[in-house]
Amino acid sequence: MKPIFRFYFTAILMILLASSCTGYKKIPYIKDAANLEQTELAKTALNYEAKVMPNDILLITVNTLTPEAAKDFNLPLIPQSSKNITPTDVTSVTETYGSLQNYIVDKDGCINFPILGKTKVGGLTKAQVEKLIHDAIYPAYTKENPIVTMRFLNYRVTVLGEVNKPGIYTSENARMTIFDALASAEDLTIYGKRDKILLVRLDQNGEKHIYPVNLQDRTLLLNNDLYYLQQNDMVYVEPNRTKGTNSQFGSFEGVALSGISLLISIIYLIKK
Structure with a gap:
C-alpha cells in the first residue's frame, strides 16, 4: 500500500471512530x-400533585352517611335513556344507572358548584379542592361531616x-x-x-x-x-442535525454517494 493511500485510509478510519464515539455520547439518558x-x-420523592387548570374536566362527589344530606351537593345523574340533554358547562361519564355529570373548569379557573355557585379551583391540587369544598359546605349547609372526592378525567x-x-x-x-x-x-x-x-x-x-x-x-x-x-x-x-442533513438528500444523491464510495474502494484495491 502506497504511503498516500495508507494516510487517507488511516484518516478516514479515525474520523469514523471519532464520530461513532461522539454519537454514543448523545444517546444515553440521565448520565451518571x-x-x-x-x-x-x-x-423530591412524592412531593408532586397535579393542579387544576382551565378546561380540566373534574368529577367531584359529596357523600354522607345519610344520602339525603349530600343530595343537593351532587349534580343529578343523566338517565342512560335520555337523548335530549340541554348543553351545560358539564360533561358526563357513564355509570351503571346513568351518567355522572362532571365539571369543566372555565378560563378563570372556576366551576359552578351546587349551592356554593362559582367556585375558584384553578391552581389547586386534588386535596386542596376537596378541603375547599368540604369546609365551604360543612357545617354551614349540612350538619353531617361529608366526604368530598375529586378526580381528574382528562x-x-x-x-x-x-x-x-x-x-x-x-x-x-x-x-x-x-x-x-x-x-x-x-x-x-x-x-x-x-x-x-x-x-x-x-x-x-x-x-x-x-x-x-x-x-x-x-x-x-x-x-x-x-x-x-x-x-x-x-x-x-x-x-438532530443528522436527520436534517439526511432530509436534504433524495434517492439520486444517495445512489451517487454509494457510487463514489464504491469507486474509492475499487481504486484502493487496484493501488494496494
Missing part, C-alpha cells in the same frame, strides 16, 4: 444518575416529533413523568435530540410557557416541575 445523593432524591399529554409513536397519552392516576410519556410513545428515534426537548405548558391562567428539557442531565430527576408533567402538556422532540 447513580452519583446523585440519596438525600437529594428523597427531598389527564393527558401530547408527544410529538422524533418519537416512534407520536400521539396523545392519558393517565388514570393523574401522574405522568416525562419518561412515562416518552415510553408511551415508544421512545425517541435515533434522530431525536436528547439534550433539547421542548415542553409546552399552560399555567393556571391559561398562558403558554416553553421549557427546554435535557434528558441527559441527571438533575432532571430533582426538578419536579419538569420531571412530572401537567395535564395537557405537549412534549416536542426536535430532530
Whole structure:
C-alpha cells in the first residue's frame, strides 16, 4: 500500500471512530444518575400533585352517611335513556344507572358548584379542592361531616416529533413523568435530540410557557416541575442535525454517494 493511500485510509478510519464515539455520547439518558445523593432524591420523592387548570374536566362527589344530606351537593345523574340533554358547562361519564355529570373548569379557573355557585379551583391540587369544598359546605349547609372526592378525567399529554409513536397519552392516576410519556410513545428515534426537548405548558391562567428539557442531565430527576408533567402538556422532540442533513438528500444523491464510495474502494484495491 502506497504511503498516500495508507494516510487517507488511516484518516478516514479515525474520523469514523471519532464520530461513532461522539454519537454514543448523545444517546444515553440521565448520565451518571447513580452519583446523585440519596438525600437529594428523597427531598423530591412524592412531593408532586397535579393542579387544576382551565378546561380540566373534574368529577367531584359529596357523600354522607345519610344520602339525603349530600343530595343537593351532587349534580343529578343523566338517565342512560335520555337523548335530549340541554348543553351545560358539564360533561358526563357513564355509570351503571346513568351518567355522572362532571365539571369543566372555565378560563378563570372556576366551576359552578351546587349551592356554593362559582367556585375558584384553578391552581389547586386534588386535596386542596376537596378541603375547599368540604369546609365551604360543612357545617354551614349540612350538619353531617361529608366526604368530598375529586378526580381528574382528562389527564393527558401530547408527544410529538422524533418519537416512534407520536400521539396523545392519558393517565388514570393523574401522574405522568416525562419518561412515562416518552415510553408511551415508544421512545425517541435515533434522530431525536436528547439534550433539547421542548415542553409546552399552560399555567393556571391559561398562558403558554416553553421549557427546554435535557434528558441527559441527571438533575432532571430533582426538578419536579419538569420531571412530572401537567395535564395537557405537549412534549416536542426536535430532530438532530443528522436527520436534517439526511432530509436534504433524495434517492439520486444517495445512489451517487454509494457510487463514489464504491469507486474509492475499487481504486484502493487496484493501488494496494
